Amino acid sequence: MSEITNQVRVGETKAHAEPISYGKYVLVWLGLIALTCTTAAVAGIDLAAFTLVAALLIAVTKASMVVNIFMHIKFEDKIFKVFLGIAGFTIFVIFTLTFMDVFFRR
Amino acid sequence: MEKTESHAEHLHRDEKSAKMGMWLFLLTELLLFTGLFLMYSVYRYLNTADFHRAGLETHTLFGTVNTMVLLTSSLTMVLSIAAIQRGRKWLSVGFLSSTILLGLAFLVIKLFEWSLEINEGLFPGSQVLLSKPNGEILFFGLYYTMTGLHGLHVLAGMIVLIFMLVFMLRDKITKDDYIKLENAGLYWHLVDIIWIFLFPLFYLIN
Numbered sequence: 001m002s003e004i005t006n007q008v009r010v011g012e013t014k015a016h017a018e019p020i021s022y023g024k025y026v027l028v029w030l031g032l033i034a035l036t037c038t039t040a041a042v043a044g045i046d047l048a049a050f051t052l053v054a055a056l057l058i059a060v061t062k063a064s065m066v067v068n069i070f071m072h073i074k075f076e077d078k079i080f081k082v083f084l085g086i087a088g089f090t091i092f093v094i095f096t097l098t099f100m101d102v103f104f105r106r
Numbered sequence: 107m108e109k110t111e112s113h114a115e116h117l118h119r120d121e122k123s124a125k126m127g128m129w130l131f132l133l134t135e136l137l138l139f140t141g142l143f144l145m146y147s148v149y150r151y152l153n154t155a156d157f158h159r160a161g162l163e164t165h166t167l168f169g170t171v172n173t174m175v176l177l178t179s180s181l182t183m184v185l186s187i188a189a190i191q192r193g194r195k196w197l198s199v200g201f202l203s204s205t206i207l208l209g210l211a212f213l214v215i216k217l218f219e220w221s222l223e224i225n226e227g228l229f230p231g232s233q234v235l236l237s238k239p240n241g242e243i244l245f246f247g248l249y250y251t252m253t254g255l256h257g258l259h260v261l262a263g264m265i266v267l268i269f270m271l272v273f274m275l276r277d278k279i280t281k282d283d284y285i286k287l288e289n290a291g292l293y294w295h296l297v298d299i300i301w302i303f304l305f306p307l308f309y310l311i312n
Contacts (some may be wrong), residue, residue: 019191020184029181033174036305040170043310055306063299070184071295077122080129087133091140095147102148 020069028069035062121285128289132296135259139300142252146307149244156241161311163228164249167222168219169309172212172299176260179208180298183291194283195274202271202287205294211262216257249308259297266290 037060043051068074073081150157186201227234230247270290271278279287 019188022185022188025181025184025188029177032177032180036170036173036177039310040166040305043166043306052306055310059303059306062302066180066295066299066302070180070298071292076125080126083129083133087136091137094140095141095144098144098148099151102151 025069028065032062032065119283119285124285124289125292128292132292135296139252139255141253142248143303143307146237147250148247149241153239153241153244156239157245158311159237160242160245161308163226164309164311165219165222166309168215168232169305172215172219173305175208175212175215176301179205180295182208187284187287187291189282190274190279190284190287195277195280198287199271199274202267202274206264206267206271209260209267209294212260213257216253216263217263218259252304253308256297256300259300262291263294263297264295266293 035058039055042054042058046052066082073084120229182201182204186198189198189201203224223229228246229235230243230250235246267290270279271285273286283307
């Protein structure tokens with residue numbers, strides 16, 4: 001019994017670990033705004049096929065900043081990362097299989 | 107007996123599970139939008155030139171401003187949680203209210219943008235749109251479906267946040283128990299992330 005209580009306590013303190021400072025959040029936000037300006041500016045330049053890749057790379061970077069810091073995934077238990085990993089892999093498989101069909105259909 | 111049980115329940119507030127449940131729900135939301143993104147990708151691949159032409163007609167400025175508005179609302183959301191963690195209730199209330207107002211601003215900007223496009227005759231089933239090639243019709247169909255569904259999520263998020271505001275004012279969300287606010291925040295950020303991907307796909311085709 002006491003062991004269980006202990007475990008729960010450990011879980012609780014972990015969920016409430018060191019709060020992140022206001023400043024760090026503001027810095028991440030500044031980074032996100034800067035990336036938005038970059039992606040809007042880069043879109044005006046003709047990089048041919050690379051335009052879409054650049055825009056998506058910037059979007060992925062922004063999303064990972066939001067997921068890791070704002071959504072706290074960086075500081076969560078491993079199981080949360082496993083959840084996200086499985087979801088990401090599923091999406092990857094769905095896209096790959098669909099595009100195999102699109103590319104090779106006659 | 108009953109009394110001890112309820113007491114024990116109170117002690118064992120399982121916040122990790124609450125958060126886990128929220129994440130599982132968020133992943134179902136992600137898969138919902140994945141279906142739409144998949145459709146967009148395939149149609150764009152099959153109608154590259156049409157998507158290009160149609161993409162020029164969306165208003166990049168509206169999209170960019172709305173991206174900034176939503177990113178800022180995500181910031182005020184985390185700041186609201188950071189404030190309640192430090193026991194600063196009114197600061198937290200202020201940040202949370204700002205988040206809701208920024209969500210409203212996003213929807214108002216969206217409304218102006220859509221009105222402008224509808225006035226130009228660019229809406230599903232319009233004569234102007236139907237006279238265009240298939241790829242452009244598909245683009246605008248996807249544009250209205252995806253940004254529309256996203257807009258509904260913003261609205262839903264705002265309603266959830268208004269509930270959180272009431273909870274906070276009634277001291278149901280406090281320094282020691284703010285998991286509700288955290289989970290509501292997770293939802294809000296997910297909506298932000300979806301917009302991060304919608305933005306380049308619909309507004310940054312030049």
